[in-house]
Amino acid sequence: MAKIHFVDHTGETRTVEVEEGATVMEAAIRNAIPGVEAECGGACACATCHVYVDEAWREKVGSPSPMEEDMLDFGYDVRPNSRLSCQIKVSSELDGLVVTTPERQA
Numbered sequence: 857m858a859k860i861h862f863v864d865h866t867g868e869t870r871t872v873e874v875e876e877g878a879t880v881m882e883a884a885i886r887n888a889i890p891g892v893e894a895e896c897g898g899a900c901a902c903a904t905c906h907v908y909v910d911e912a913w914r915e916k917v918g919s920p921s922p923m924e925e926d927m928l929d930f931g932y933d934v935r936p937n938s939r940l941s942c943q944i945k946v947s948s949e950l951d952g953l954v955v956t957t958p959e960r961q962a
Contacts (some may be wrong), residue, residue: 858951865959881905881941891957898942902924904961905941908952932962
């Protein structure tokens with residue numbers, strides 16, 4: 857299990873335990889994290905699970921795939937540290953990961 861810290865746009869933090877192999881998006885949906893809508897259910901076909909990866913974690917999380925980059929074009933307030941949470945697989949290396957949800961989803 858890994859702990860993921862979700863910070864909303866107001867600064868409130870919610871920490872959840874996530875099984876390895878799940879995605880950050882799945883963790884958000886299972887734990888009713890505000891700000892993650894996931895309209896496509898994790899198929900990388902929308903941008904409603906957009907999050908900002910904390911700078912300290914960007915290297916460990918990795919870069920988005922070309923398909924993910926294309927979908928991020930539809931996101932709200934996309935930044936260099938933007939990722940789709942459906943594309944981030946949880947592993948023990950991501951224990952303590954911090955992601956922030958945008959003010960709204962696209």
